[in-house]
Amino acid sequence: MSRIAEILLPLPVPEAFDYAEPEGMDLSPGALVSVPLGSRTLTGVVAALRDGQGGNRPLKPVLERLTGLALPPTTLAFVLWAARYSVDVPGAALSIALRGARAPRPRQERRLQASGAVPARTTPARSRVLAAAQEPISGPDLAIAAQVSAGVIKGLVDDGALNVILIDPDPGFGVPDLALTGAQLNPSQAASAKVLTGLVQTGGFSAVLLDGVTGSGKTEVYLEAAAATLAQDPTAQVLVLLPEIALTQAVLARFEQRFGARPGEWHSAIALPRRRQLWEAVADGSCRIVVGARSALFLPFTNLKLIIVDEEHDGSYKQEEGFIYQARDLAVVRAKLENALVVLASATPSMETLWNAESGRYRWLKLSARHGAAVLPDIDLIDLRSTALEAGRWLSLPLVQAMAETYGRGEQSLLFLNRRGYAPLVLCKACGERMTAPDTESWLVEHRYTGRLICHLTGFSMPKPKTCPHCGASDSLVSIGPGVERVEEEVKERFPEARVEVFSSDTVHSAEAARELVARMTAGEIDILVATQAAAKGHNFPNLTLVGVVDADLGLRGGDLRAAERTFQLLVQASGRAGRHERAGRALLQTYLPEHEVMQALKAQDRDGFMAAEMAERELAKLPPFGRLAAVIASGPDIPALDAYVQALAAAVPNAEGVEVFGPADAPQALVRGRRRKRFLVRADRSVDLQGFLSAWRARAKVPNSVRVVFDVDPYSFL
Ligand SMILES: [Zn+2]
Numbered sequence: 001m002s003r004i005a006e007i008l009l010p011l012p013v014p015e016a017f018d019y020a021e022p023e024g025m026d027l028s029p030g031a032l033v034s035v036p037l038g039s040r041t042l043t044g045v046v047a048a049l050r051d052g053q054g055g056n057r058p059l060k061p062v063l064e065r066l067t068g069l070a071l072p073p074t075t076l077a078f079v080l081w082a083a084r085y086s087v088d089v090p091g092a093a094l095s096i097a098l099r100g101a102r103a104p105r106p107r108q109e110r111r112l113q114a115s116g117a118v119p120a121r122t123t124p125a126r127s128r129v130l131a132a133a134q135e136p137i138s139g140p141d142l143a144i145a146a147q148v149s150a151g152v153i154k155g156l157v158d159d160g161a162l163n164v165i166l167i168d169p170d171p172g173f174g175v176p177d178l179a180l181t182g183a184q185l186n187p188s189q190a191a192s193a194k195v196l197t198g199l200v201q202t203g204g205f206s207a208v209l210l211d212g213v214t215g216s217g218k219t220e221v222y223l224e225a226a227a228a229t230l231a232q233d234p235t236a237q238v239l240v241l242l243p244e245i246a247l248t249q250a251v252l253a254r255f256e257q258r259f260g261a262r263p264g265e266w267h268s269a270i271a272l273p274r275r276r277q278l279w280e281a282v283a284d285g286s287c288r289i290v291v292g293a294r295s296a297l298f299l300p301f302t303n304l305k306l307i308i309v310d311e312e313h314d315g316s317y318k319q320e321e322g323f324i325y326q327a328r329d330l331a332v333v334r335a336k337l338e339n340a341l342v343v344l345a346s347a348t349p350s351m352e353t354l355w356n357a358e359s360g361r362y363r364w365l366k367l368s369a370r371h372g373a374a375v376l377p378d379i380d381l382i383d384l385r386s387t388a389l390e391a392g393r394w395l396s397l398p399l400v401q402a403m404a405e406t407y408g409r410g411e412q413s414l415l416f417l418n419r420r421g422y423a424p425l426v427l428c429k430a431c432g433e434r435m436t437a438p439d440t441e442s443w444l445v446e447h448r449y450t451g452r453l454i455c456h457l458t459g460f461s462m463p464k465p466k467t468c469p470h471c472g473a474s475d476s477l478v479s480i481g482p483g484v485e486r487v488e489e490e491v492k493e494r495f496p497e498a499r500v501e502v503f504s505s506d507t508v509h510s511a512e513a514a515r516e517l518v519a520r521m522t523a524g525e526i527d528i529l530v531a532t533q534a535a536a537k538g539h540n541f542p543n544l545t546l547v548g549v550v551d552a553d554l555g556l557r558g559g560d561l562r563a564a565e566r567t568f569q570l571l572v573q574a575s576g577r578a579g580r581h582e583r584a585g586r587a588l589l590q591t592y593l594p595e596h597e598v599m600q601a602l603k604a605q606d607r608d609g610f611m612a613a614e615m616a617e618r619e620l621a622k623l624p625p626f627g628r629l630a631a632v633i634a635s636g637p638d639i640p641a642l643d644a645y646v647q648a649l650a651a652a653v654p655n656a657e658g659v660e661v662f663g664p665a666d667a668p669q670a671l672v673r674g675r676r677r678k679r680f681l682v683r684a685d686r687s688v689d690l691q692g693f694l695s696a697w698r699a700r701a702k703v704p705n706s707v708r709v710v711f712d713v714d715p716y717s718f719l
Contacts, residue, residue: 003027003051005062007035007044008079010095010102016047020059030076032069032101033062043102045071045094047080069101070283074337075300081337082298082323082330087630087694087711092323097298100279103272108166111136112153119161125152129162136165171277173287174261178231182258183220188212192365196225196343199363200232200306205336209312209357210345212367214576215540218345219251221367222308223258225343229306230259230288236305237282240291241327243314245269246514250539251310252291259289266292266299269511294319294327297334304338307331312344312353313569315562318716326714328353347576348569351562351618354611355625377547377578377585379602383594394482395490399548399588403491406546407498407527414541415487415530416574417550420456420504422448422486423479426464430473439674447506448485458673487550488530495528503531533570539577545585547578552589552599561623562716568598568610575602622683624714628690631715632680633667636707639676645707646678652700656693658685669719675708681715 005027006016019035021027031046041063071079079097083090114133119126128146143150156162185193192210199206212218226238240255242248245267255263264278264287281287283300290296294317297307309317309331317327328344329352335342344353344362357364387396395403395415403413423446426435435444437455444453446464454461467474479486488502501507501517508514520526524543555567571589578585591599601610619626634649636642646664653661663680670677684690694711703709 003049004059005033005046006048006050007033007062008047008090008094009035009037009042009044010098011037011042011091012089013091014089016090017044018059020061021049022061025062025065027062027065028070030071030073032066032071032098034064034066035062036060043098045076045098047076066101068280068284071097071300072283072302074304074334075298078330078334078337079298081333082325084691085330085333086323086325086713087691087698088323093298093325096295096323097300099295100266100275100299103276103279105276106169106273109138109169111138111165111167112142112157112162113137113165115161115163117160119156119159121159126156126161129153129156133162136167168277169273171264171281171287172262172274173264173278173281173289176230176259176261176263176288178227178259180258180260182224182227185220185224186217188367189217189221192221192367193224195363195365196221196341197228199341200225200228203232203339205339206341207332207335207356207362208341208343209349209353209362209364210343210367211349211357211364212345212347214347214573216347216367218310218347218367219254221365222310222343222345223254225306225308225341226255226289227258229341233303233305235285235303236288237285237301237303238289238306238308239296239299239301239304240289240308240310241294241296241317241331242291243293243311243316245293245511246508246518247311247539248291248293249511249515250518255289255291263287263289263291266290266296267511268293268295294325297327297330301338304334305340307335307340307342309342309344310346312346313348313350315566315716318714320712320717324710324712326716329714348572348607350569351565351611351615352625355615377575377587379575379587379589379605381552381594381599381603382588382590384590384592385594393490394487394550395494395548396590399590400494402546402586402588403495403528403548407495409545410543411545412521412524412526412541412543413528413546413548414544414574414577415491415528415548415550416532417482417484417487417530418533418554418570419481419483419551420447420506420532421445421454421483422489423481423483425480426453426477427480428468428470428473428476429478430468430476431471433468433470435469435477439671440669441671442669445483446479448489449506457669482550484530484532491528491530498527499525500528500530501526503529505532533574541577545578547575547585547587549574549587549589552591552602553593553596556593556596556598561629561718564598565611565614568601568607571598571602572607622685627686628684628688628713629715630682630684630690630694631712631718632663632682632694632709633677633712634664634679634707634709635672635675635677636704637674637676638704638706641704641706642676642678645701645704645709646680648701649680649697649709652697654693654696654700656684656688658688659683659690659693667719 003021005019005021008016027046079093083093113136114130125148132145229236285302309328312328319325356362382396382398406413425443426446437460442457452461468476484502484504491500521541575587660683664678667677667679
């Protein structure tokens with residue numbers, strides 16, 4: 001009797017499709033298959049198999065089982081869990097899990113090796129070639145080694161004296177050497193490493209917060225947990241998640257140093273064939289350590305025993321487009337499904353994680369001392385109300401003086417401003433018009449390097465016009481406020497001799513470029529680095545002793561749930577860049593709000609006090625982690641259709657205890673790419689099944705074709 005295969009496809013459809021299993025194909029859950037859908041052939045995964053006749057549609061046969069490719073049961077379970085949690089269809093999560101499997105296979109490389117057969121004719125050149133080709137070698141390398149032309153080599157191939165071998169290209173990772181030992185740990189590190197090693201040996205699920213100030217040496221501690229995991233079980237695998245591609249090179253290097261081999265690397269900048277190789281190596285267990293961005297969480301690990309989420313507080317773990325998920329939270333879920341240990345590391349843990357640690361759900365390991373001789377930098381506030389900035393300048397005199405002293409001692413400064421480009425706003429001084437994109441209500445940001453005005457929301461860009469598009473006045477457009485490029489301009493005017501660089505996503509386009517800039521800063525080849533948040537994380541610059549925060553208030557404006565928390569975290573990270581080695585460091589924060597609790601807590605270096613105050617406020621308002629939030633964003637170009645839909649949705653809110661629905665209201669970003677946007681905000685008590693509520697609500701209103709609706713559980717962006 002033939003079976004019905006339920007196939008999940010990476011498509012926005014609510015359920016698996018039924019197909020007939022051909023005789024002898026012998027499918028099992030998790031197997032990757034190709035199936036026909038309409039006129040297309042798609043790659044899908046077997047979710048389940050059942051005996052019987054009649055499926056949910058006329059049955060077509062599965063075309064092919066893709067050999068060597070399968071999702072392990074826990075990976076499949078994780079995909080389904082993530083989809084339900086995000087109130088999305090399984091296909092959206094599945095497409096992330098299959099990204100590597102659907103990537104093109106790498107092209108095989110040609111190697112030559114002496115076959116042992118004696119060539120028809122022997123010459124000195126031919127003998128040199130055969131001597132140099134005892135091991136497989138590429139044609140060009142062989143020509144160089146034997147100092148012969150390509151023709152000589154081709155003749156030997158034709159004679160059968162050289163075999164042509166096709167091999168897979170180097171996958172970029174190696175086998176970890178477990179005989180190597182780690183760095184000398186200080187007592188605080190050693191105590192934490194011992195606890196983690198103990199948890200690895202005990203086995204099973206547990207979650208740990210590894211909490212230590214910047215520079216306390218968290219990486220060395222989790223490296224020991226990784227070593228214990230790999231040693232405990234010869235097939236165990238380790239996953240390290242990082243919030244930024246720019247950080248991966250440094251962490252890869254640490255792992256390579258510790259284990260004598262590079263880990264697998266997974267993020268959007270890795271070429272597709274290389275991702276295919278890694279996907280397969282993770283699935284067959286030959287890759288044992290992966291360092292990657294959030295989507296690495298969806299790789300097909302067969303025996304994942306340790307997950308590390310470094311800089312766990314970082315907002316970049318929240319994926320905001322396509323399939324919406326919070327990788328830190330899903331890492332804990334995956335660890336549970338895998339019966340694994342998960343370590344969340346941070347100097348400034350998120351409110352959610354701290355709450356879990358305080359309530360005993362997570363084990364809490366504190367690293368107190370800064371590693372080696374380094375001490376935390378002094379943090380001082382510069383009150384911009386009493387220390388006014390000169391017109392058109394963004395650096396106050398006390399900051400400039402500190403920079404001059406630092407430069408004079410041959411040490412480095414980092415100026416931090418979380419704003420790309422030259423100026424965040426361009427307006428016409430004749431008519432007051434602000435430059436905006438034609439289809440989006442957001443200011444255009446001036447970029448001087450490219451001479452363009454760019455919308456950071458949509459990527460729209462145009463050359464900076466010579467005359468005002470509104471009133472036609474010429475030379476009337478003025479740049480308002482600073483971005484990193486403008487701060488760089490001021491620094492170069494003030495310090496004409498200094499070597500100044502900008503670190504932002506506009507100047508550093510690739511992981512390689514980031515690695516290069518970080519290496520130059522580390523080597524002392526830059527005196528003053530002007531940087532966005534890309535440089536505020538994780539890097540270790542031995543000669544950096546001064547951090548200046550140009551606009552410490554920036555993150556506090558706009559006021560969303562996490563504004564204060566995020567500002568605090570970012571500024572601690574930024575000021576923590578200073579004085580990580582022998583020299584004492586100093587951080588100066590320019591602010592108009594010196595009394596603000598964030599500024600006071602930073603000055604006093606009182607993280608726990610700040611978090612406790614913030615926690616009390618959240619508890620009072622029953623906001624996360626004391627309650628749960630979800631956002632519903634509907635958008636569309638057709639305003640009547642959009643209004644009708646949001647009204648229908650408002651009328652269809654299910655009755656539920658402990659849930660409040662606010663809205664619909666215009667979103668703060670009310671027009672993006674020609675689409676109007678409306679928002680609802682849902683607040684629920686922790687006891688409520690929020691996903692069940694949202695799914696039921698979603699099903700009650702039919703979405704018009706022109707409207708797109710997104711359910712965002714635990715929103716981070718309130719735009
Ligand atoms: Zn004008």
